[in-house]
Amino acid sequence: MVPEQHSDVVLLKEIAELLNEETNLERMLNGAIDKLLQNSNFETAWIFFIDENGKHQLVAEAHLPDALAERECRHLKKGGCWCVKRYHDGDLEKASNIIACQRIENAKAANGKIGSISHHATVPLQSGQEKFGLLNIAAADTVRFSKDELALLESVAFQIGSAIKRIVLVKQEQELALVKERNRLARDLHDSVNQLLFSVTLTARGGIEMAEDDAVKSTFRDIQHLSQEALNEMRALIWQLRPKGLESGLLDAIRSYGEMLGLSMDTKVAGVIQLPSRTEETLFRIAQEALNNIRKHADVSSAQLYVTVTSTDVLMVIKDEGRGFAQGHGMIPSIGIQSIRDRAQAEGGTADWSSGIGKGTEILVRIPY
Numbered sequence: 001m002v003p004e005q006h007s008d009v010v011l012l013k014e015i016a017e018l019l020n021e022e023t024n025l026e027r028m029l030n031g032a033i034d035k036l037l038q039n040s041n042f043e044t045a046w047i048f049f050i051d052e053n054g055k056h057q058l059v060a061e062a063h064l065p066d067a068l069a070e071r072e073c074r075h076l077k078k079g080g081c082w083c084v085k086r087y088h089d090g091d092l093e094k095a096s097n098i099i100a101c102q103r104i105e106n107a108k109a110a111n112g113k114i115g116s117i118s119h120h121a122t123v124p125l126q127s128g129q130e131k132f133g134l135l136n137i138a139a140a141d142t143v144r145f146s147k148d149e150l151a152l153l154e155s156v157a158f159q160i161g162s163a164i165k166r167i168v169l170v171k172q173e174q175e176l177a178l179v180k181e182r183n184r185l186a187r188d189l190h191d192s193v194n195q196l197l198f199s200v201t202l203t204a205r206g207g208i209e210m211a212e213d214d215a216v217k218s219t220f221r222d223i224q225h226l227s228q229e230a231l232n233e234m235r236a237l238i239w240q241l242r243p244k245g246l247e248s249g250l251l252d253a254i255r256s257y258g259e260m261l262g263l264s265m266d267t268k269v270a271g272v273i274q275l276p277s278r279t280e281e282t283l284f285r286i287a288q289e290a291l292n293n294i295r296k297h298a299d300v301s302s303a304q305l306y307v308t309v310t311s312t313d314v315l316m317v318i319k320d321e322g323r324g325f326a327q328g329h330g331m332i333p334s335i336g337i338q339s340i341r342d343r344a345q346a347e348g349g350t351a352d353w354s355s356g357i358g359k360g361t362e363i364l365v366r367i368p369y
Helices: 002-021 025-038 066-077 082-089 102-110 147-210 214-241 250-260 277-298 334-346
Strands: 044-050 056-062 096-098 120-127 130-138 264-270 302-309 313-320 350-355 361-368
Touching: 002 025, 002 147, 025 044, 025 056, 025 130, 025 147, 044 066, 044 082, 056 066, 056 130, 066 102, 082 120, 082 130, 120 147, 130 147, 147 214, 250 264, 250 277, 250 302, 277 302, 277 313, 277 334, 277 361, 334 350, 334 361
Parallel strands: 264 302
Antiparallel strands: 044 056, 044 130, 096 120, 120 130, 302 313, 313 361, 350 361
């Protein structure tokens, strides 16, 4: 018994070292379960992150049998199961043997190549009172794991939960630092370049009044027009760095940004908007890009905003009745559309659009939360 205890201690030490050194969440989780499987009787493992609505996400897996691994782990990614339900209901507090696994049964029925795996054990990943998801492990010809094996599993899960919390806190700190830097840049631009451009605009206006020669007047008008355009661009850039008004709500922020660009906004909402701050900022940035495109290319002074919120995702539609564009004709810069699509995909969502010459443009964004 002593050598086995020593082996568990060494394993926990090696896992702790890996978790402390790694800063990438995905690599950390996969590395931890790989090391667990290499130095224990466990043969396969997978990790679910589970949100407050009970929606699970497969974030790590190792040494899965063919039936569970086929078609990008579809049996692990889709559908429900007892362990996820127990976790969401608050009935799963420690490592437990799962009597029957619906996912394993479904995989076996669909594929058959499950080997000798029929059951698994599960343990919640948490740090203090904050829970993140589940660690599931299985082994061939094993219906129940021993108390010692479950105790080892709990120790590993505790280490992983603490490491997840550390990475989450580091990420939050980095995001806070990024916000502070954006605010600093916005202040600097407002206090320096923005004021200089405003001064150029006033000077050009004075030049128009003072000049007697028509050619000189025309030159001053061009300077005034260009400096005013640059001033508008600068104000839009400052808004993008520091979205004023977002603290008052997503719709107010988008409406204010549109009005700053000279666009009147017609807004309609379905559902209650209570979104995570990250989702709100993503939608706001997408709306900024779309409204910038309308101001520059649509040749209209108004736009429509529609937001529909369900229990799982939010749909945002931004529409104008402007000139529209045909695919490949460059009426809307591809970089703008690509930016919208990239932001949506970064949050697991989608972005699409429809347009035609003289028919306006409609951008549709769907993001889960």
